[in-house]
Amino acid sequence: MDKIRRLIPNRKENLMAILPIYPYDARVLREETHEVEAPTPEITQLIIDMFATMDRASGVGLAANQVGRGDSLFVIDLRPMEGYEESSPLVMINPEITDLYGEDISYEEGCLSVPNVREEVFRPEKLHIRYRDANFEPQELEADDFLARVIQHEYDHLQGIFFTDHLKGLRKRLVMPVLKKIRRGEAEADYVMAENAEMAG
Ligand code: ZN
Secondary structure, eight states, rough: OOHHHHTTTTTOOOOOOOOOOOOTHHHHSSSBBOOOSSSSHHHHHHHHHHHHHHHHOSSSEEEHHHGGGGGOOOOOOTSSSTOTTTOEEEEEEEEEEEEEEEEEEEEEHHHHHHHHEEEEEEEEEEEEEEEEEETEEEEEEEEEHHHHHHHHHHHHHHOOGGGGGOOOOOHHHHHEEEEEETTTOOOOOOOOTTTOBBBOO
C-alpha cells in the first residue's frame, strides 16, 4: 500500500476498513453522484477505504457509489494488470471527461458490482479528463488504452450507468437473467457485497 499511502494527504495511522460493495441496480448506483465540495477527513478516509476494498476484491477501479456513497469520485490502481505494474494509483475527484476520441474499440469488461459477468463493450480508445486529486489539486490527463477504458467505466458509474447498459440485442437478452439474480441479492462473489441494499425503482 506504499504507493497509495503517498497519495493520501495528512496520512496518520491509516486505519482501513473493507467496505461492502453495492450490487447491480442498487439505488445509489443508479442516481447521479454529487460534487465533493472540500477535501474533508471523511473523504480522505473514504479514499483509503476504497483502495483497501478494491485491493481485497482484486479490482482495478472503484467508484464511491459502489460502496454506497454519493460522492463524485473514483479510484484506479492498474498495477495488477500485465504491463501496468509500475503505474501510479489514481484518485479522481469531481472528474469531467472533456473529450473522447480515437477509434471505438471493443474490450471485455467486468465490474465488482456485477460479479461473474464479463462482456465486450465498445468505447473510444482515448480521452481527456479534468479532475481533482487526493490533495484536491486540479489535474488533467490524456489517457489511452486500458487506462482510458477503466476511467470511462468508473465515470459511467458516477452518472448511474453500468457497463451492461451498453449491451444491445442478443447479448443484452442473455445477460438479463444474471442481472436479475444479482438484483435479488443472489450474486456469489468472493468479497463482501452489501446485503439488503435499496434497489432502484
Ligand atoms: Zn464497475
